[in-house]
Amino acid sequence: QGLGQATATVAQGREQGVPDDKNKGVQVLKRISEHSGxxxxxxxxxxxxxxxxxxxxxxxxxxxxxxxxxxQ
Incomplete structure (x- = not known):
């Protein structure tokens, strides 16, 4: 569910013209990416x-x- 929320945040930011370096969803995904490899x-x-x-x-x-x- 958390990945879905981050995905929605990324999409919302992109829809509103927020650059990825300021998009909170992208930042969350980057942290998870670093942790998970x-x-x-x-x-x-x-x-x-x-x-x-x-x-x-x-x-x-x-x-x-x-x-x-x-x-599943």
Missing amino acids: NDLVSHIGQFLNQSKELPYLWQGMLYTHACWHSY
């Missing part, structure tokens, strides 16, 4: 590009669902 920023960026027609809140929920479904 995975590049979540690029991965989630690709997801957002593919779902850019959706409102940012839907993007966050969809990413949460995709993560949950992939672990």
Whole structure:
């Protein structure tokens, strides 16, 4: 759920023209990426590009669902 919230925050910031270096969602994802050793920023960026027609809140929920479904 936390990744979904961060994804929604990234999408909202990008929608509002906030640069990634000032986007709180990107900063959260960078910290998680450093801790986990995975590049979540690029991965989630690709997801957002593919779902850019959706409102940012839907993007966050969809990413949460995709993560949950992939672990089932």
